[in-house]
Amino acid sequence: DAGVTQSPTHLIKTRGQQVTLRCSPKSGHDTVSWYQQALGQGPQFIFQYYEEEERQRGNFPDRFSGHQFPNYSSELNVNALLLGDSALYLCASSLVGGPLHFGNGTRLTVT
């Protein structure tokens, strides 16, 4: 039973560029959430997708956008990258009301 899988594992981008991160949820899960974890901090909620719609959003600018596909997989897009976007991006999947199961994350470095 595959858990949450994310790709790529590492990514280096330049300021101003755009990036797309991908996530496949744990088998049977229909809800996908994205979190940003800066060094030494707890994860911060970006947004959540259910039934291919964004259901909830945290305090992140519109440069952060996402998508959920019919097979429940999801993408996180970040435009006009800033140095401050450097972080570990975690994807989590769940069933409604259940605990979140996290992937190993994508380490994004913006130079």
Add this chain to the structure above:
Amino acid sequence: EDKVVQSPLSLVVHEGDTVTLNCSYEVTNFRSLLWYKQEKKAPTFLFMLTSSGIEKKSGRLSSILDKKELFSILNITATQTGDSAIYLCAVRIQGAQKLVFGQGTRLTINP
């Protein structure tokens, strides 16, 4: 603003010691509190607590929630070097899937 505070932020003990990690919260419409262990990348789920006074136990780990005083503790007995990790506390709000995380406690177990 919803807030979760963990203490201590860092803790170093010797193998075999017992540790207690603290998590306090100030949120609107509390639903549940979750504990995660983060060793390298993916936070792994430990416990989900919804009711006060009921201890959850898994091996040497246990946790309890006090909804009146708005805190939870995570106990680890007979610590081992493999317990070294960051322990994250998170709260889920009623009607929302998002988790609000604390900053984490970095636990180091020395042999």
